[in-house]
Amino acid sequence: MFMVQACGAGSGNGIGEHPDSSRVRAPRGPGFFLMPPELHPRDDDAIMTAPTAASTLTEATTPRLYRSVSGRRIGGVAAGLADHLGLPPRRVRLAFVVLALASGLGILLYAAFWIVLTPSPLGPKESQRRTMGGNVVALAALAVALFADAVTHPVGWWFTPSALAFFGGALIWRQASETDRDRWRRLSKSSIGAGLTDSTGWLRLLAGVVLVVTGAVLVLAKAGLSQAGVGLSVVLVTSIGLALITGPWWVRLVAELSQERRERIRSEERAELAARLHDSVLQTLALIQRNSGSPREVTRLARSQERQLRALLYDDGPASGQFAEALRSAAGEVEDSYAVSIDVVIVGDHEMQPRLETVVAAARESMINAAKHSQSATASLYAEVDAASVAVFVRDRGVGFEPEAVGEDRHGVRGSIIGRMQRQRGTAIVRSSPGHGTEIELRMELP
Amino acid sequence: MTAQAPGADRPRVVLVDDHAMFRAGVRSEIGAAVDIVAEASGTAEAVALIVATQPDVVLLDVHLPDGGGPAVLRGAQAGAPDVRYLALSVSDAAEDVIAVIRAGAQGYVTKSISGPDLIDAVRRVADGDVVFSPRLAGFVLDAFRESGIPGQPAAAAARGGSDAVPETDLDRLTPREQEVMRLLARGYSYREIAGQLFISIKTVETHASNVLRKLQLSSRHQLTRWASDRRIV
Numbered sequence: 093m094f095m096v097q098a099c100g101a102g103s104g105n106g107i108g109e110h111p112d113s114s115r116v117r118a119p120r121g122p123g124f125f126l127m128p129p130e131l132h133p134r135d136d137d138a139i140m141t142a143p144t145a146a147s148t149l150t151e152a153t154t155p156r157l158y159r160s161v162s163g164r165r166i167g168g169v170a171a172g173l174a175d176h177l178g179l180p181p182r183r184v185r186l187a188f189v190v191l192a193l194a195s196g197l198g199i200l201l202y203a204a205f206w207i208v209l210t211p212s213p214l215g216p217k218e219s220q221r222r223t224m225g226g227n228v229v230a231l232a233a234l235a236v237a238l239f240a241d242a243v244t245h246p247v248g249w250w251f252t253p254s255a256l257a258f259f260g261g262a263l264i265w266r267q268a269s270e271t272d273r274d275r276w277r278r279l280s281k282s283s284i285g286a287g288l289t290d291s292t293g294w295l296r297l298l299a300g301v302v303l304v305v306t307g308a309v310l311v312l313a314k315a316g317l318s319q320a321g322v323g324l325s326v327v328l329v330t331s332i333g334l335a336l337i338t339g340p341w342w343v344r345l346v347a348e349l350s351q352e353r354r355e356r357i358r359s360e361e362r363a364e365l366a367a368r369l370h371d372s373v374l375q376t377l378a379l380i381q382r383n384s385g386s387p388r389e390v391t392r393l394a395r396s397q398e399r400q401l402r403a404l405l406y407d408d409g410p411a412s413g414q415f416a417e418a419l420r421s422a423a424g425e426v427e428d429s430y431a432v433s434i435d436v437v438i439v440g441d442h443e444m445q446p447r448l449e450t451v452v453a454a455a456r457e458s459m460i461n462a463a464k465h466s467q468s469a470t471a472s473l474y475a476e477v478d479a480a481s482v483a484v485f486v487r488d489r490g491v492g493f494e495p496e497a498v499g500e501d502r503h504g505v506r507g508s509i510i511g512r513m514q515r516q517r518g519t520a521i522v523r524s525s526p527g528h529g530t531e532i533e534l535r536m537e538l539p
Numbered sequence: 540m541t542a543q544a545p546g547a548d549r550p551r552v553v554l555v556d557d558h559a560m561f562r563a564g565v566r567s568e569i570g571a572a573v574d575i576v577a578e579a580s581g582t583a584e585a586v587a588l589i590v591a592t593q594p595d596v597v598l599l600d601v602h603l604p605d606g607g608g609p610a611v612l613r614g615a616q617a618g619a620p621d622v623r624y625l626a627l628s629v630s631d632a633a634e635d636v637i638a639v640i641r642a643g644a645q646g647y648v649t650k651s652i653s654g655p656d657l658i659d660a661v662r663r664v665a666d667g668d669v670v671f672s673p674r675l676a677g678f679v680l681d682a683f684r685e686s687g688i689p690g691q692p693a694a695a696a697a698r699g700g701s702d703a704v705p706e707t708d709l710d711r712l713t714p715r716e717q718e719v720m721r722l723l724a725r726g727y728s729y730r731e732i733a734g735q736l737f738i739s740i741k742t743v744e745t746h747a748s749n750v751l752r753k754l755q756l757s758s759r760h761q762l763t764r765w766a767s768d769r770r771i772v
Contacts, residue, residue, distance in 0.1 A: 433651070437677035437724050440684065472673060472726035476680070485725045531725070 158212030159205075169205040172212065365404075372400050391469070392431035399424050415448050415477055416441045419484070422456040423473055430463035433470050440477035442538065450516045451482055451536050457508040458486035458532040466490025466530060481537050489529040495522050509534075550665035553592060554578045555585040555611060556600040556627070561650070565598065568654035573661055582606045582614065590618030595665040599644065601628035601635045608635075609642035616643070625664045627652075633678055641755050646670025668744050669751040676723035679750055683712050683757075710757050712750060719746045 160171035163181060170188055174181040191198025376397040383389040416438040423434045442448065455473065462471040468490035475484045505522060509532060513520040518536035552573045556562050557580045566575055576592045579585035582605050589597055589611070597615075601608040608626055615622065624644040628635060636647055645664045648657065649672055660670045671679075712720065715736075722732045729747075733740045 435651075435673060435726070437673050439677050439681045439724070474673065474677070474721075474725045476721070476724075478684075487726045489726075 157209060159209045161211050167202070167206040168211065169202055169209065172209060173205070368404060372397060372404075388431045388469075391433065392428065395433050396424075396428050399427070413444045414441050415444055415452070415482065416475070418444060418448070418452045419455060419473070419475055422452055423459060426456060426459040426463055430460065432463040432468075434459055435470070435472040436475075437473070438475045438477070442477045442479070442482065445538070447516050447518070447536055447538065448482065450512055450518065451484060451534055454509045454512050454518075454520060454534050455484045455486060457505075457512075458484075458534070461505060461509070461532070462486060462488035462490065462530060465493070468529070479538070481535065484534040485531060486534075487529065487531040492524045492526045492528050492530050494526060495524055505532075548662070549574050550595040550661055551576045551592070552661060553585070553589055553594040553597045555580075555597060555603065555608075557581065557603050558600075561600075565657070569658050569661065572658045582610045585611045586614035586618070589615040589622055593619055594622060596661050597622055597624045598661065599624050599626050599639070601626050601639050608639040608644070612639070612642040612644065623664050623667070625660060625670060633682075636675060636678060637682070637754070640675075640751065643755065645751070646672075647675045648672045649674060669747050671720075671723045671747055671751075673724045673726050676720045679712070679754060680717065680720050680724060682754075683710075710753075712753070716746050716750050719743060720750060723747070 157176045158172045159168035160175055161168055163171035163175075165171070165185065170184040171181045173179075174184045177184070188198040188202055191201060376393050380390050380393050383393065419438060420436055423436045426432070427434055455475075459471060459473065462468070466488040468488045471486065471488040473484065473486050475482065477483075510520045510522070513534055513536065516536065518534065520535075521533040522530065523533070524530035550573050552569075552575050554562050554565055554575055554577070556565070556578075559580070562578050562580075566578075569575075573596075576594055577588040579588050580603075582603050585597075585599075585603070597611070599608045599611055603611065606614075608624075612624060624639075624646075626636070626639040626644040626647040627650050628639070628647065629650045640647060646660060646669050648660055648670060652660070652672070663670055718736060719732055722735060727735065729740050729743045732743045736743070
C-alpha cells in the first residue's frame with residue numbers, strides 16, 4: 093500500500109473556478125497548506141498575484157491609465173491621462189479647460205474620468221499636502237471660469253448651481269481623510285444597508301420618506317397649482333444636484349464594498365480551512381507518530397484521515413438522506429472501528445427510506461463480518477441502485493468459510509444479515525469457501 | 540534511473556508523478572519486477588523522456604503541474620505512438636478519470652493498489668490488455684446507465700475509423716459487457732469473472748477492451764457532462 097497519496101489530493105484540478113461564489117470550493121484553497129506552492133502555482137495563487145504581475149508588466153511598455161496620485165492638481169485625471177498618452181500634463185489640463193468653456197463638456201469629461209479611473213497604486217500619498225492648496229486654487233479658478241462661461245454663454249439657469257453643488261461635494265469628498273471616509277461608509281451602511289435588515293433602520297427610512305412626501309404636499313398646497321411647475325423644477329434640480337454630488341461616491345462605495353466582501357470571504361474560508369486542517373490533519377499526524385510501531389493502527393488513522401480530507405476537499409456538502417451517502421458513512425465507521433480499508437463503489441442513488449435503512453444495516457453487518465473474520469485487511473463494497481431495486485455486494489479475499497458449517501451461534505450472518513433482509517422481503521446470499529474469501533449479496537425491491 | 544538488460548517479462552516502465560515520495564514508493568514496490576527506465580515529475584519532462592526511451596508502459600499520474608496526464612498522452616503521441624499508458628490517480632474524480640482514458644490511457648488504477656496488483660496491471664497493459672479498477676468499472680456502469688439513448692452517430696463513426704462498429708453500439712454496453720463490468724466493480728479478477736460467466740479469460744479481456752474503446756470513442760454527449768457533474772471520491 094502506498095500511503096503517501098493523501099497530500100496529492102490537494103493538487104485538485106483547475107476545472108471550475110468560482111472565485112465569486114460565496115461557497116468557494118474548498119479544494120482550490122488548500123494548495124497553500126498541503127503543497128509547496130512552487131509545485132502548484134495555480135488557482136488562488138494565480139488570482140491573487142495576477143494584478144501586481146500585470147501592472148509591473150504593462151508599466152514597462154505603456155503606463156496604464158490611472159488617476160495619478162502624485163502629480164495631481166485636482167483629481168489626478170489630467171496627470172494620469174498625460175502619463176498614459178505621453179503628453180505634458182499642462183497641455184492635457186489646458187485641453188480640459190478649453191473643453192470646459194464649450195458648454196461645460198470638459199467638466200463632464202473630467203468628472204466621468206474621475207469616476208471611472210482608479211487611483212494609481214504607485215507613489216501613494218507623498219505629495220498630498222503639497223497639492224492641497226493647489227487643489228483649492230484650481231477649483232476656485234475653475235469655478236470662476238464656469239461663472240464667466242455661464243454668464244457669457246447661458247446654457248440654462250440650472251447649470252451653474254448644479255456645477256457648484258457638484259464641485260462642492262467633490263471637494264468635500266476629496267479632501268476628507270481616509271478615516272472620515274471610512275466613517276461615512278460605515279454610516280451609510282448602517283442607515284441604508286441596515287435599513288433593510290433591522291427594524292430601527294426601517295423606521296428611519298420610513299420617517300424620511302414621510303417627511304419628503306409631506307414637504308412636497310405642503311409646497312404644492314401653499315403655492316397652488318400655478319406655482320407647482322416652479323416648485324417641481326426646484327425639487328428636481330435639487331435632486332439632480334444631490335445625485336451629482338453623491339453619484340461617484342455611491343459608485344465607489346459599491347465597488348469597494350464588494351471588493352472588501354470578497355476578501356473577507358476568502359480570508360474567512362482560509363481561516364476555517366486552517367482550523368479544520370489543524371484539528372484533523374495535524375492531530376492525526378501526531379497520533380501516527382506515536383503509533384508508528386503498530387502498522388494496523390497507522391493504517392486505520394491514515395485511512396480515517398484520508399476519508400475526512402476527501403470529504404472536505406471534494407464534497408459539495410453532504411447529500412444527506414441519500415442511500416449512497418448512508419452506505420459510505422457506514423463503510424467509514426467500519427473502517428474506523430475495525431482497522432480495515434473498504435473500497436466503496438456505488439452506481440446510482442436513491443432517497444433514503446425504511447427498507448433502504450435495512451439494506452444499509454445489513455451491509456454494515458456484512459462489512460463487520462468481513463473485517464472480523466476474513467483476516468484480510470481490505471474488503472470491497474459495490475452497490476447498484478436504480479428506481480426499482482438495489483443490490484449490494486460485500487466482498488473480501490480472506491480465509492472464507494463453509495456456509496453450511498456455520499453454527500447456530502453465529503448471529504452475525506444469520507440474524508443480522510439474512511434474517512434482517514428477509515423480514516423486509518429482501519434476499520441475502522452468502523457465498524464463501526475456505527481459502528477463497530467471502531461475498532455477501534443483498535437485494536431489495538423498492539416499492 | 541536503472542538500466543538493466545530488459546528481460547522478456549520485465550516491461551520497461553517510465554514513471555511520471557510529481558511527488559518524489561510517491562515515485563520512491565512505487566520504485567521500491569515494483570522495481571524488482573519491472574525495469575524503471577526513467578522518472579519524470581512534469582509534463583514536458585515526461586514527454587521528452589517517453590520519446591527518448593520508448594518504454595513499454597508509462598505509469599502516469601493523472602494530476603501533474605501544467606496539463607496533467609492527458610497533456611502527456613497528447614504530447615508523446617507523435618514521438619512514441621506505440622507506448623501504452625496506465626493511469627494512476629488519487630482523486631478518483633470522474634472527470635479526471637474519464638479525461639485520461641479518453642486521451643488514450645489503457646487502464647486506470649487508484650494509488651492505493653497493492654504492489655503485486657500494480658505489477659500485474661503493468662504486465663497486462665504491456666501485453667496490450669486493459670486494466671479496470673473496480674472504481675473505473677463503476678464509472679462506466681454509471682456513465683452508460685441509461686443505455687438505449689442513441690448518441691450522435693456521425694462523429695462517432697468518423698472517429699471509429701475503418702473498423703467502426705455501428706454508431707449506436709458505441710453508446711451502449713452489451714448485456715455481457717455489463718455483466719463483466721459489474722463483476723469488475725465487485726472486485727473480481729479476470730480469472731474469477733471467466734469462471735463465473737463460463738467464458739475464457741481471453742473473452743473477458745476482449746469484453747474489457749471493447750468497453751474501454753467505447754469509453755474512449757463514444758460520442759454520448761452525456762459522458763462528458765456526466766463526468767463533470769460528478770465529483771465522487
